[in-house]
Amino acid sequence: NFDANRLDFEGDFTPENIEKFVLNNRYPKIVQYTEKYARVIFGEGHPAAFLMVGRGHSTARAEDAFVAASQKVDTKLLFTVCDTEDELCQKVCKYFGLLKEEVPALYIFKPATQRERALKFLLDDRITTENIEKFIQDFEDNKLTPIPKSEEVPFTNDDYVKVATGKTYRDIVYDENKDVIVFYSDTNCYDCREYLSLFQGFARLTNSIQDLILAKIDLDKNEVAGLSFTTIPQIILYPRDQKSQPITYTGGRDIKEMYEFFRERLTVDFNPNIIRVDEMIETIRREAEEKKREDEISRQRMAELEAANKAAADSRAD
Numbered sequence: 001n002f003d004a005n006r007l008d009f010e011g012d013f014t015p016e017n018i019e020k021f022v023l024n025n026r027y028p029k030i031v032q033y034t035e036k037y038a039r040v041i042f043g044e045g046h047p048a049a050f051l052m053v054g055r056g057h058s059t060a061r062a063e064d065a066f067v068a069a070s071q072k073v074d075t076k077l078l079f080t081v082c083d084t085e086d087e088l089c090q091k092v093c094k095y096f097g098l099l100k101e102e103v104p105a106l107y108i109f110k111p112a113t114q115r116e117r118a119l120k121f122l123l124d125d126r127i128t129t130e131n132i133e134k135f136i137q138d139f140e141d142n143k144l145t146p147i148p149k150s151e152e153v154p155f156t157n158d159d160y161v162k163v164a165t166g167k168t169y170r171d172i173v174y175d176e177n178k179d180v181i182v183f184y185s186d187t188n189c190y191d192c193r194e195y196l197s198l199f200q201g202f203a204r205l206t207n208s209i210q211d212l213i214l215a216k217i218d219l220d221k222n223e224v225a226g227l228s229f230t231t232i233p234q235i236i237l238y239p240r241d242q243k244s245q246p247i248t249y250t251g252g253r254d255i256k257e258m259y260e261f262f263r264e265r266l267t268v269d270f271n272p273n274i275i276r277v278d279e280m281i282e283t284i285r286r287e288a289e290e291k292k293r294e295d296e297i298s299r300q301r302m303a304e305l306e307a308a309n310k311a312a313a314d315s316r317a318d
Helices: 016-024 035-044 055-073 089-094 128-142 171-173 190-205 255-263 275-316
Strands: 030-032 050-055 078-083 105-110 119-122 177-185 214-217 235-240
Touching: 030 055, 035 078, 035 177, 050 055, 050 089, 050 255, 078 089, 089 119, 105 128, 128 190, 171 177, 171 214, 177 190, 190 214, 190 275, 255 275
Parallel strands: 030 078, 050 078, 177 214
Antiparallel strands: 050 105, 105 119, 177 235
16 A cells, blocks of 8 residues: 555565565655654664755755655665654654754664664765665665764863763773773763762862873763663773773772772873872862752752742732
């Protein structure tokens, strides 16, 4: 009930050929992204080409090229049009790391296997029929380089703890002139927030060490090839001359303990005597307590204001 009403198999009758014929033709050549096809692609693991669209003439031209290419290429990819104005499609935008303003854009999604994570590829060229055909052929020939999910690179990055993204991770971490300590977190990790505050205090304590970089990366918003953890948060040191032999922090949640752990393992030159450890730690702790009290007062005032507004609204209603 879609495309051609009848398709005849041509080729050698082998299980592999027949399976490919069925799998390649069980869905329409081109579909609108819906709950049904969300299950097909991300639930059943069906590879797909995503045309991310919005509004405007450039989007319309991209759709015409996408439709034309879908009729010309022989591929197992499901051609999928995803409207970024749709709430369901906005989840796909987040998955690809795409901003609504960046449409039209063309991606290929390759589902995960037992040996390989799910991969994403972006057409880094004009969306024309010819470019789409070449893009898909390069995918079939394993010539494409997958893209990591990444936040935008910060305009300024001069805090005690630098922000690493999927785009900048390797440049920051694999700087062969510097020891780099990375705090790995996740947006949904409540435990990470308290731990990050500790790490920021440690970064302030060691700020005078010139060839030491402290960085953080949110693994919910950024992907790094070959990097995965079973538990989060993690704090890992990458020595400047031994990047392939990282050292995971195994101490407790105490700034001084963290300092002593890494002081023994840093390879960069620094004079520990100029770091007034106990004095700095006391200052950091005192300021943290003051901020905690200020935040609590602010929360109480907000709660009181909300309660007063609600009482006023209820009074007007009566």
